[in-house]
Amino acid sequence: MRRQTVTLKDVARAANVSPSTASEALSGGGRMTAATRESVVRAAQVLNYRPNAVARGLRTGQLKSIAVHHVHSGDRFASDYFRDFVTGVLDGTQADDYDLTLLNSNPQVPRNRVPRVDGVIIADPIADDLRAHELLNSGLPVVAGENLPPGMPACPVVAADHGSALREILDHALTRGVRRPALLGPDANSGWGEVLRAEFTAWCAAHGLRGATRRSRFGNPSVPEHEAQVDELLTAEPGTDLLIVSSEPIALGALAALRTHGRSPGTDVLLACCAESRVLSATSPAITGVDMRPRELGRECARLLIRMLGAADDGDGGDAPPAGPVTLPTTIHWRASTGPRDA
Structure with a gap:
């Protein structure tokens, strides 16, 4: 019954x-x-x-639900980073009893409706993601979980402090005698990639060094493609003695390419990754990586969005968005690929 x-x-x-x-x-x-x-x-x-949540939403204008969008959300669940990010968002929603929706993602196909949520978190905003642009122009409150690429509509941003981590790696490499650094990072579709290039270029200029840069398609998981890209870089820049990459697939491709060129990571060339994964600690040599603390990042994105929505139900309409990006600290896991730190 x-x-x-x-x-x-x-x-x-x-x-x-x-x-x-x-x-x-x-x-x-x-x-x-x-x-x-x-x-x-x-x-x-x-x-x-x-x-009744629907009836309450009609009365108050709030559904007590937020969403997460990623350019390739299904594929990204294979990564520790995105799983930790979503877990952090859930951490942030629980205190105020908000539900969480994971939006369908297809970067080239328009959505057929505005999602029935109070607000959206866009994880890793990418410039050519049509649906991300639609969400930013939908009228819904939006928070970006990472830096916005050039030309994307503005919204509040929560991002890891990539600049400080990159400068610390470069400063360490300088003590090891590095003179020809190179960076292989995301293309201009990624705000993260733009930050890394700007910091790398500024550091090289400040220290009178000629740094080489190459660009990779954001989210490209192909190790062989990145091996070929690093091979091209090393052929064009044979004096490279520091290679900084932005993802696990690039790091693995770099290891293979360096060995093909007869280079020894950690000794005659240093290798570091601006992201972190369990795989990097298991390579030979183990690769220095930057932990962007994705769970913290996701949690702070949710907290900011809910504050903007007035999650405390105090009748003041929520908090005003911050004037600039909210920057969270990172942790560098130093490993053999960058040599001893006391050198």
Whole structure:
């Protein structure tokens, strides 16, 4: 036998108040005596009343639900980074009892509707992602989990402090006698890639060094393609003595290419990755990586978005977005590929 749903009218009848008063009492609003509010709350508890989310959304304009969008969300679940990021978003939604939706992603096909959520987190915003542009122009509150690429509509940003980590790696390499650094990072579709190139170029200029840069398609998982790209770089720049890459597939391709060129990572050439994965600690030699703390990043994205939505239900319409990017610290895991740090 199907259990009968308890409605707001049932609670109001049991507390001997109107449905509107019952609604205000349960939401913490309205003007009434403490005894009336207590009577409504007690009636709701006795009847085991659960608010209808759709009806509440129609009344308040909020569904208590946010979404995460990524240019390739399905494929990215294979990565530790994206799983940790989404786990962090869930950490951030739990305190305020928001639900989380993972949006379908197809970067070249328009959405057929605006998602039924209060706001959206765009993880790793990419310039040629059509759906990301649609979300940014939808009128929904949006927070970006990483730096926006040039030309993308503005929104609040939470990002890892890539610049500090990259400069620390470069400073260490300088103490090891490096004179010909190179960077292989994401193309201009990625705001992260643009930050890395700007920091690398500025550091090289400040130290009077000629640095080489190459670009990789963001999210390209192909190790052989990156091996070929590093091979081309080493052929064009045979004096390269530091190679900084941006992802695990590039790092693995770099190891293979360096060996083909008779180079010894950690001794006559240093190798570091601006991201982190468990694989990097298991290579030979183990590769220095930058932990961007994706769980923290996801959590702070959710907290910022919920604050903007007024998650505390205090009636002030939520917090104003921050004036600039919110930057979170990173952790460098130093390994054999960059040599001893006390050299």
